Amino acid sequence: MQGTEFNDKDAVTRERRDKVKAAMVHAWSSYEKYAWGMDELLPQSRRGSNEFGGLGATIVDSLDTLYIMGLDAEFQKAKQWVAANMTFDKYYDASVFETTIRVLGGLLSAYDLSQDSMFLNKAKDLADRLLPAWNTPTGIPFTTINLQTGHAHNSGWTGGSSVLADLGTEQVELIGLSQRTRNPLYMEKAENVIKKLKEVFPADGLLPMFISPHSGKPTTSKVTFGAMGDSFFEYLLKVWILGNKTEAVNLYWEMWQQSMEGLQTLTKKSSPSGFLYIAERSSSLIDKMDELACFAPGMLALGSMNAPSEKAPVYLNLAKELVKTCYNFYARSPTKLAGENYLFRQGQDMVVGTSWNIQRPETVESLMYLWRATGDNIYRDWGWNIFQAFEKQGRIDSGYVGLRDVNTGVKDDKMQSFFLAETLKYLYLLFSPSDLIPLNEWVFNTEAHPIRIISRPGPGLEGLKDNDHVNKDQVIPSHFRGTGSWLRNVKHSSLDHLH
Ligand code: DMJ
Numbered sequence: 187m188q189g190t191e192f193n194d195k196d197a198v199t200r201e202r203r204d205k206v207k208a209a210m211v212h213a214w215s216s217y218e219k220y221a222w223g224m225d226e227l228l229p230q231s232r233r234g235s236n237e238f239g240g241l242g243a244t245i246v247d248s249l250d251t252l253y254i255m256g257l258d259a260e261f262q263k264a265k266q267w268v269a270a271n272m273t274f275d276k277y278y279d280a281s282v283f284e285t286t287i288r289v290l291g292g293l294l295s296a297y298d299l300s301q302d303s304m305f306l307n308k309a310k311d312l313a314d315r316l317l318p319a320w321n322t323p324t325g326i327p328f329t330t331i332n333l334q335t336g337h338a339h340n341s342g343w344t345g346g347s348s349v350l351a352d353l354g355t356e357q358v359e360l361i362g363l364s365q366r367t368r369n370p371l372y373m374e375k376a377e378n379v380i381k382k383l384k385e386v387f388p389a390d391g392l393l394p395m396f397i398s399p400h401s402g403k404p405t406t407s408k409v410t411f412g413a414m415g416d417s418f419f420e421y422l423l424k425v426w427i428l429g430n431k432t433e434a435v436n437l438y439w440e441m442w443q444q445s446m447e448g449l450q451t452l453t454k455k456s457s458p459s460g461f462l463y464i465a466e467r468s469s470s471l472i473d474k475m476d477e478l479a480c481f482a483p484g485m486l487a488l489g490s491m492n493a494p495s496e497k498a499p500v501y502l503n504l505a506k507e508l509v510k511t512c513y514n515f516y517a518r519s520p521t522k523l524a525g526e527n528y529l530f531r532q533g534q535d536m537v538v539g540t541s542w543n544i545q546r547p548e549t550v551e552s553l554m555y556l557w558r559a560t561g562d563n564i565y566r567d568w569g570w571n572i573f574q575a576f577e578k579q580g581r582i583d584s585g586y587v588g589l590r591d592v593n594t595g596v597k598d599d600k601m602q603s604f605f606l607a608e609t610l611k612y613l614y615l616l617f618s619p620s621d622l623i624p625l626n627e628w629v630f631n632t633e634a635h636p637i638r639i640i641s642r643p644g645p646g647l648e649g650l651k652d653n654d655h656v657n658k659d660q661v662i663p664s665h666f667r668g669t670g671s672w673l674r675n676v677k678h679s680s681l682d683h684l685h
Contacts (some may be wrong), residue, residue, distance in 0.1 A: 202617040214252070222246070230582070232584050239278035242288070245264045248292075248607060249295070249296040285333075288633050293308050293309040294306075294366070321338070324399055326397055327353050340399065346407060351415055353588060355418060358424050358632075360375060360524075376479070387444070391441060392409045407468055410479070412527065423438070428629045446486070448643060462507040482552070482556065488625065505555075508552075521589060522578075523576070544598070546587045546604070558620050569617075
């Protein structure tokens, strides 16, 4: 399945990679200067904000990006902050999903890359505080939990329901944690959720976006691959890959394939240009697609790299068509940055709906997967165009901002932690050889934190070999093996140009 290395050593690609790395240095040093230790940087105000409980979201979200880019001093400083300052004993109502994908995922990835057990200990401490969220009649978690008291609940705006993309996007992290701590509790909680969902899984695999934690049943008919649905579908595939595609995880593969059949019933073509898009569905189809749904072409490309030969081309062709649409969200915008969502109208193709851009990664994420799956340079060129638009529209002296309106280019005042975790990382990988974080050895969580695939022959942890979670031979890419740490080797190897 491994993406082949195509044309990776050319000067243009190297230059693009260097520019992305320079963007990361600018983003990171601005955060260091104005918002160190806080969750996110407000670049225009030149101060920080804490919207994730003051857990240092940007630091933990950036650890693996710094590591992968070979920014050693920055990684060490971030690591020291985590060791000395990251504490979870906070009276704060945290989103179980956001805390899992950003903080738990970031810690696990930093552990896998650096093998420093401090990260794993922090991950365990955090997960133990999140676990009471799963204490519901069905085991389907609440979406919010107080990190200090363990009191968990759902908000009124969902009518008391849990959100599909929240409750179905914690499996990669919790299974990964169980494998590394040898405590099955975390994966049992996470996997029980999928078993419960299977009981109400519709024939077309399109589970609606709200589920009751009390009855285990959907409480709405709304189906979406955008906000509140998206990463549930992504994790069905990724848990299957993380589980070595064995019998123990076959349920996930079956459910994912089913939902991809369903996805095809939501696809329509725009007029006049025939762009393929994924509609939403309530009682009938709604001609709207979120930029968030642009993770789907990447997921389909990853699926195609793992699927049997009769299915692979179907998934890949779908991925190619959809990523073209997502790229056009950017290319057709006056600022060359996409809005938050698009409406499809007869005769007008795509029209921007909500017009802000908050530095989201989904389209460049998909371009990275499409590049790895096909080796077609067009995906690098498209990614480069998007990167240049982020530079032109978003770069200011004190960091990177999003846009309040992609039509006018009016700037906002936020550097999202996922800009460093995802957007810049996927761009960097797009311009790197495919064996940097190879897709047959690592699974990216939904916040782009790579989690190493380790053996899972049985339904629980029984297949885990003693050293599976600390085996450096598996951490270090093959051509860096045998001479010390990956980071050190990267710097002194023939792949120096990478960094
Ligand atoms: C990220 O936190 C994750 O990618 C999540 O799955 C969706 N939203 C943001 C990025 O847009």
